[in-house]
Amino acid sequence: MASVSTFPPPASAPRPNWPGTLAVLAVALFYGFGLTALNRIVPGTAAQPAGVTVALGHGVSVVTPAGWSADIPKTNPGETLALLNDASSLVATTFPWEGSEAEMLERLRRLFETTRRFHLAGQPEPFRTARGIAGSTSAIYGEHADGRVWIGRIPGAKFGFAVRVRSVPGQGAAAMRDAVALLESLQIKEAK
Amino acid sequence: MKPAPASAPSSALPLFQPRQPAFWLYALLLVGGLHTAGMMALGGFTVMPLSTGLGLLVWTLYTLPPLWLFRKLGLFRGQPATPFVMAFAWGGLGAVYLAVPANQAIFGLAAKLVSPEFSHAWGAAIAGPSDEEPLKLLGVVLLLLIAPGRFRTIPSIMALGALVGLGFQVVEDYFYTVNAALGHPSANQIEPVVQNLIVRGILCGLWSHAAYSAVAAFGVGYFVAHPEAPFARRLLVAAGSLGAAWAMHGFWNSPLLASLMGGTWFFLYLPLKGLPVVLSAIILWRVARQESAA
Numbered sequence: 283m284a285s286v287s288t289f290p291p292p293a294s295a296p297r298p299n300w301p302g303t304l305a306v307l308a309v310a311l312f313y314g315f316g317l318t319a320l321n322r323i324v325p326g327t328a329a330q331p332a333g334v335t336v337a338l339g340h341g342v343s344v345v346t347p348a349g350w351s352a353d354i355p356k357t358n359p360g361e362t363l364a365l366l367n368d369a370s371s372l373v374a375t376t377f378p379w380e381g382s383e384a385e386m387l388e389r390l391r392r393l394f395e396t397t398r399r400f401h402l403a404g405q406p407e408p409f410r411t412a413r414g415i416a417g418s419t420s421a422i423y424g425e426h427a428d429g430r431v432w433i434g435r436i437p438g439a440k441f442g443f444a445v446r447v448r449s450v451p452g453q454g455a456a457a458m459r460d461a462v463a464l465l466e467s468l469q470i471k472e473a474k
Numbered sequence: 475m476k477p478a479p480a481s482a483p484s485s486a487l488p489l490f491q492p493r494q495p496a497f498w499l500y501a502l503l504l505v506g507g508l509h510t511a512g513m514m515a516l517g518g519f520t521v522m523p524l525s526t527g528l529g530l531l532v533w534t535l536y537t538l539p540p541l542w543l544f545r546k547l548g549l550f551r552g553q554p555a556t557p558f559v560m561a562f563a564w565g566g567l568g569a570v571y572l573a574v575p576a577n578q579a580i581f582g583l584a585a586k587l588v589s590p591e592f593s594h595a596w597g598a599a600i601a602g603p604s605d606e607e608p609l610k611l612l613g614v615v616l617l618l619l620i621a622p623g624r625f626r627t628i629p630s631i632m633a634l635g636a637l638v639g640l641g642f643q644v645v646e647d648y649f650y651t652v653n654a655a656l657g658h659p660s661a662n663q664i665e666p667v668v669q670n671l672i673v674r675g676i677l678c679g680l681w682s683h684a685a686y687s688a689v690a691a692f693g694v695g696y697f698v699a700h701p702e703a704p705f706a707r708r709l710l711v712a713a714g715s716l717g718a719a720w721a722m723h724g725f726w727n728s729p730l731l732a733s734l735m736g737g738t739w740f741f742l743y744l745p746l747k748g749l750p751v752v753l754s755a756i757i758l759w760r761v762a763r764q765e766s767a768a
Contacts, residue, residue, distance in 0.1 A: 296487065296494070302619045303495040306612055310503060313609055314572040317579035326586045355582040357590045378659035385661040392521040393656060440659065 327351035327366055336363045338376045340441045345467035347372075347460035370429075370449035370457035374464060379442035383435055386442055387418055390433055400424040400448075402431075411466050422448070429454060432465050438472060487621040489556050496619035500560075500568065507567025510574060511645065518652035524663035525655030532667055533648045536675050540640055540684060547759070549633035557617060557624070561634045564613030565641025565683070569606065570649070573642075576605040595729050603686075603723035606642065607716060610687045613638045614694055628695030628762035635691020636755075639683035646683070647674045681726070681748030685755040690719035692758045699766075715758075722751045 332348035339360045349367060356364035362375040379386055387406055394400040406418040409432060417434020429448035436443060445468070447454070447461035491497045518526030544550065550558060580601035585593035614634045618625055625631050647670065654666040693715025697708040726747050734743040 296491070296622050298494055299619050299622065300495055302615070303499055306496065306616055306619070307499055309608065309612060310499075310572055313576040313605055314506075315575070317583075317605075318575045321579035321582040321586075324583060324586050326582065354590055355585045355593075357585070358594060359591050377657070381660040389521070389661070396517045396520040397656070 321355075326354045328354055330365060336374075338363060338374060338443065340376050340436055340439050341471035342376050342436060342441075342443055343469050343471075344374045344445075344464050347463050349456075350460070367457065369453040370447060372445075372447045372457060372461055372464065374443070374445045374468070376436070376441050376443050378440060379435060380440045383418065386433060386435070387420075390431070390444075394422060394431075398424075400427075406433075409465075411468060413466070413469060415468055415470060417443075422446075427451065430458065430461065436470055443468065443470075487624045489560060489617070489621050489624075491620050494620050496616050500564065500613075500616045500620060503568040503571055504563055507569075507571035510571045511567060511649075514649060514652060518655065522652070522655040522658070522663050522666075525658070525666055526652050528664065528667045529648055529651040529655070529670070532671055533644045533651065533675075536647070536671070536679075537640065537644050540679075544633070544636060544640075548763070549629070549636060553630065553633075557621075557634065558637045560617060561613060561637035562641035564616065565610055565638035565643070565687070566645035567641075568613055568616075569609040569638065569642050570645050572609050572612075573605050576609070577601040580605060599724045599728035602727040603720040606683070607686060607690055607719045607723055610638045610642050610683065611635070611690050611694065611716060614687075614691050618694070618698065626699060627766045628692060628699050629759070629766055631695035631698060632688045632691045632759060632762055635687040635689075635694070636684045638691075639685065639687030642687070643679070643683035647679075650674060677744055678748070681744075681751040685751045686719040686723050688755045689722070689751075689758055690716045692762060695762060718754065722754065726751065 328351060330346055330350050330352040332346055332350075334346045335343050336346060337343045337360060344363060346363070346365070350365035350372065351367065353364035353366045353371065356362065356373070358375075361377075362373065365372040381389075391402050394402060400422045401424065403421040403423055406420040408416065409419045410416045415434065417432055419430060419432045421430050422428060427448045428451050429446065431444060431446040433444045434442065445461060445465050447457050449457045489497075515526060515530070518529075581593050581597040584597045584600060614631060617634055618631070625634065651667055651670040651674075654670055655663060658666045693712035696703075696711040696715070700708055731743060731746060734740055734746070
């Protein structure tokens with residue numbers, strides 16, 4: 283039977299377009315996985331000198347412990363100090379907070395359990411540093427790491443602070459000592 | 475002058491094409507996007523359930539006025555809803571699925587290769603346009619591959635771009651709302667939704683992804699609609715349109731003109747950054763319509 287030319291063309295199945303689809307697949311793979319792989323390959327740590335005072339914003343500062351490297355992608359200057367060593371990570375940060383300390387702890391618990399897959403062990407306990415900075419602390423545990431978090435409000439400001447240490451289970455004793463030292467180094471300058 | 479139909483009649487090739495590999499690639503990436511969006515919403519519902527639920531409602535309703543506007547502008551003329559639903563779904567799921575890890579990677583690379591300060595200031599201006607513009611446009615290309623010949627005019631392809639952009643925009647806004655709720659400095663769950671609706675939806679919504687993607691799709695439309703033109707010119711127009719969308723998106727995300735925010739001229743900040751985007755999309759749309767009608 284002779285074919286009849288029509289416009290628009292009849293709704294028949296077109297030939298599979300493999301080259302175009304493979305080109306799209308290549309772009310999708312580059313963005314979805316290639317960039318992530320590249321980011322993993324590029325080293326993301328830098329030697330972090332010990333004894334350096336690092337400002338975390340809102341008058342808060344801490345002193346870096348020895349033997350740690352800066353976790354560059356997770357560092358946010360003036361807000362978050364992120365450190366790494368072989369088996370542990372140590373983070374000190376400030377964040378806006380206008381609610382009560384109990385609400386802060388509840389938010390922390392939910393965030394840890396939902397987005398970071400960590401659990402707070404038992405009820406948080408109060409802590410106070412030698413400089414008089416107070417807050418709550420709790421042990422944390424997960425499938426691949428455990429550690430501790432200290433959290434509190436910055437007096438007179440609508441901000442909070444947190445220090446968190448996390449280690450491969452059984453390898454965190456030294457990291458815990460460094461985290462306590464970092465917490466003890468925490469200073470808060472009162473706003474003028 | 476009677477405007478030409480924006481696209482081929484609905485009797486053209488259906489978009490359910492199981493023999494087309496592009497159809498399955500589209501479906502696979504949509505499933506990935508569903509997983510990403512589902513996990514994000516699940517986390518949000520666990521930590522800030524009211525914010526997450528209210529945000530879902532607010533951003534769903536937010537989608538209606540732009541759809542009405544697009545209809546008034548004639549974007550949907552000559553096509554049933556299916557291709558536009560598919561374009562919207564690509565923007566909100568497929569493109570988001572690929573953009574989330576890509577953006578994180580570029581932020582990380584910027585911090586490592588330059589500095590954390592640089593990443594903080596310029597990361598969004600680099601990652602946003604470099605990842606999101608091509609990824610949104612991939613959805614338009616996939617739809618063209620799924621049903622070749624169905625979209626033969628520049629306006630029909632710009633309409634697909636606008637819908638891809640709108641889908642991306644509302645899902646991104648929803649993600650931002652949930653993230654803002656997770657980091658909100660009090661237990662109030664309504665505030666972060668209202669704040670995001672005002673800032674991202676009302677103040678910034680007009681000059682956002684729908685406009686960028688319509689501009690980028692103009693080039694693909696020209697490439698498809700002008701097979702008689704020299705290949706180099708078609709490629710140049712396609713690349714130029716994507717480049718224009720990239721530049722406008724980058725300018726919007728950049729800290730340039732940020733000093734205006736704290737000064738007397740703060741009210742000029744958003745129009746100065748956003749008007750070029752909307753005007754470009756409108757001008758290109760008019761050009762495309764006139765050319766199709768000729």
